[in-house]
Amino acid sequence: MPTRVVERVTDCEWSSRAVRLIEADARRSADTHLLKVDLPDWAARGDGIDLYLKDESTHPTGSLKHRLARSLFLYALCNGWIREQTTVIEASSGSTAVSEAYFAKLIGVPFIAVMVTGTSPAKTRLIEAQGGICHFVDSPSEIYTVAQRLEAELGGHFIDQFTMAERATDWRGNNNIAESVFAQLAEERHPVPEWIVVGAGTGGTSATFGRYIRYRRHDTRLCVVDVENSVFLPAYESGDGTLTSDTASRIEGIGRPRVEPSFVSQVIDAMVPVPDAASVAAMRFLSDRLGRRVGGSTGTNFWGVCTLIGEMVEKGRSGSIVSLLCDSGDRYDHTYFNDEWVDERKLDLGPPTAALEEFFATGVWV
Structure with a gap:
């Protein structure tokens, strides 16, 4: 009986280019x-x-979070979680989102930051200057559930710094x-x-x-x-x-x-x-x-x-x-x-x- 090969359509060429762009930026x-x-x-x-x-x-991008954002994007790309046109979503108080908006712009994908109302306007401006969108919530406990909801609604990827930070960095x-x-x-x-x-x-x-x-x-x-x-x-x-x-x-x-x-x-x-x-x-x-x-x-x-x-x-x-x-x-x-x-x-x-x-x-x- 012939063996059936089940293949998934992937965008390896785009992912390879995205990783190269991030690595080139690091160099x-x-x-x-x-x-x-x-x-x-x-x-x-x-x-x-x-x-x-x-x-x-x-x-x-002006902060410690630049290292983390780079690692998170490479981790998600190499796991196949971010693909061409994937909307990247984060729950962030500001600096991580600023850095992630930078990398999203670098590889050409949309970015949404879910933040608590009252976050520094300077950080908000920096996110928006990179083409990111700021989605505000009233309670700090809401940022996770709202980010997960947007991920489901948009078919995007919740990059989730709070879970992935300790494993994305070597x-x-x-x-x-x-x-x-x-x-x-x-x-x-x-x-x-x-x-x-x-x-x-x-x-x-x-x-x-x-x-x-x-x-x-x-x-x-x-x-x-x-x-x-x-x-x-x-x-x-x-x-x-x-x-x-x-x-x-x-x-x-x-x-x-x-x-x-x-x-x-x-x-x-x-x-x-x-x-x-x-x-x-x-x-x-x-x-x-x-x-x-x-x-x-x-x-x-x-x-x-x-x-x-x-x-x-x-x-x-x-x-x-x-x-x-x-x-x-x-x-x-x-x-x-x-x-x-x-x-x-x-x-x-x-x-x-x-x-x-x-x-x-x-x-x-x-």
Whole structure:
């Protein structure tokens, strides 16, 4: 009896071209800088403490999420989920959608971002400038179901950063962010950092760093900072992955109202809770130190960094700490850098600002 061959009509030529376009774009893009931040004289005692920030704001779309978006598109293309004319849909608070709109435009497919009303207008404009469409919802819990509904209605692909982030990136190497950081530190006096400090949005960045550290057998520990209204820290403490929150994070890009599938808690060594007022105060303080504006999530990272450096000083330890400069503060003129916006939300920046000033003056972290 003859064997029947069942074939599916595919658009391999188009997919091959799309992958080539994304890879060519990556080759045109240089790696991001690892900035060394000047610390006060007390950090030079003994073998010293060094602080570095991986400046992800220099990507073509201006944020850390550019790496993730590239990985998500390549993953979906190579799985056959995005084809010619496929509408790509994402549930995003902003920066991921900005980067995904860029890649959608690059390969010529439509893009829709499902976002919570009140997302930074600057981010909305950036998405639309790339040809993307912004679809707003009132509640943060709606973004997932609305994205799934649009996927079904349009026959599109919900790219789903919150599920796919930890699997779309090759954490063993291939120039991921962890491999890049360790390569850039190779000639420094403390080439293997004591701590790496990141926030959790999807969980993909912390998963990549945590897995890479273990794979390369480094002694580095991973700290994840978490913000108000986020359930990552309570889930980490309790082990309950079903926790949810009805309130969205005020610090865009990090903190989630549910434990996202890409959040791999087992690779995290410590977590630090950061009040929103501390995130904003630290963002402004660091912006003044660097002479350039950084975003709110970078402020959250910096507060966690200061916490750990304070602990190192207290214990007489030396070494390096690495964190991320996630995006530029220019996107937040109307929010974190706007005093009226801060006052309306009753964020008292006085105490955390005083704590940072005292820390930089004395090396004592309270």
